[in-house]
Amino acid sequence: MPVPMRQGARMGWYLTRQKLAKREKFPLLVELEPLYQCNLACPGCGKIQHPDHVLKMRMPVDKALDAVKESGAPMVSIAGGEPLIHPEIHVITAELMKRKRFVYLCTNALLMQKRMENFKPSPYFSWAVHIDGMRERHDCAVDREGTFDKAVEAIKEAKERGFRVTTNTTVFSSDSPKTVRRVLDYLNDELEVDQMMIAPAYAYEKAPDQENFPGVEQTRKLFSETFADGHRRRWRLNHTPLYLDFLEGKVDYQCTPWGIPCYSIYGWQRPCYLMADGYAKTYKELLETTDWDLYGRGRDSRCDNCMAHCGYEPTAVMATTGSVRESLRAAFAR
Numbered sequence: 001m002p003v004p005m006r007q008g009a010r011m012g013w014y015l016t017r018q019k020l021a022k023r024e025k026f027p028l029l030v031e032l033e034p035l036y037q038c039n040l041a042c043p044g045c046g047k048i049q050h051p052d053h054v055l056k057m058r059m060p061v062d063k064a065l066d067a068v069k070e071s072g073a074p075m076v077s078i079a080g081g082e083p084l085i086h087p088e089i090h091v092i093t094a095e096l097m098k099r100k101r102f103v104y105l106c107t108n109a110l111l112m113q114k115r116m117e118n119f120k121p122s123p124y125f126s127w128a129v130h131i132d133g134m135r136e137r138h139d140c141a142v143d144r145e146g147t148f149d150k151a152v153e154a155i156k157e158a159k160e161r162g163f164r165v166t167t168n169t170t171v172f173s174s175d176s177p178k179t180v181r182r183v184l185d186y187l188n189d190e191l192e193v194d195q196m197m198i199a200p201a202y203a204y205e206k207a208p209d210q211e212n213f214p215g216v217e218q219t220r221k222l223f224s225e226t227f228a229d230g231h232r233r234r235w236r237l238n239h240t241p242l243y244l245d246f247l248e249g250k251v252d253y254q255c256t257p258w259g260i261p262c263y264s265i266y267g268w269q270r271p272c273y274l275m276a277d278g279y280a281k282t283y284k285e286l287l288e289t290t291d292w293d294l295y296g297r298g299r300d301s302r303c304d305n306c307m308a309h310c311g312y313e314p315t316a317v318m319a320t321t322g323s324v325r326e327s328l329r330a331a332f333a334r
Helices: 005-020 061-071 089-098 112-118 135-142 147-160 177-190 216-226 228-234 241-248 283-289 309-321 324-332
Strands: 029-032 075-078 102-107 125-130 165-171 195-200 262-264 267-271 276-280
Touching: 005 309, 029 061, 061 089, 061 262, 061 283, 075 089, 089 102, 089 112, 112 147, 125 147, 135 147, 135 177, 147 165, 165 177, 177 195, 177 216, 177 228, 216 228, 216 241, 241 309, 241 324, 267 283, 276 283, 309 324
Parallel strands: 029 075, 029 262, 075 102, 102 125, 125 165, 165 195
Antiparallel strands: 262 267, 267 276
């Protein structure tokens, strides 16, 4: 399904300007992490394995706004940790929207209903709720009973209030085409969320559960079987067709780590949202002082099984804009 018209037009003009300026490296979206603390301890997550004094840190509003302004990216995904724990997250969000940035607020939804009154529906704002399967599967993934029902309640209320709601589903090796189809059918047809994102889990070195991260071949088999028989076209997936082709193994790419850079409480994270090999004070420093040739499949063993959209969606976007055929396919994809 195409992105909303206003967002699509903005992104199209942004990409055109980068091409005219002959810029080789630029961000499509900034992954903003204003804190690392979370109210869940998911066994597949490597983002919350920090000492207590780090988990208590909160990014000031001006730091968040300055980082996004410096990058020039038209979109921001606010993650963490759990962003709704941040006492000024609604201020950060509102100020970004004032600056005409499209904001996706990622959340496990445990605090969503309580904090919802601090937010207003806007074409520049979308909730991005993590739903990793149906009730039993999701509650197992986050290691807490009742989280699926809480998330569903929050999504329904947000839709009733006029908010745009997207979801993000992470796939593990324990998933099957049946379980993935079931949750996408539910989100698409019963909850009627606006759009859905889906990607294989990244094998965080510090994650407590190291048994359920899928490899490349397993991922390709899972997605090719899940998307078979026309299923892919019936879901409102928030991805370029070429990224979905990549998940199925129909095309292969190297990642574009600077396409979705991460700004956290420590600064600009090298080289990407998923790996922390040091930090830069500015986005310019990140671009100019990171040896990008060291990263990617076949270059760094930590990248070998990664097929996450934070690295490969930018590659797919650039491949799409470089082809009239793929541009038309993306424009008319469901």
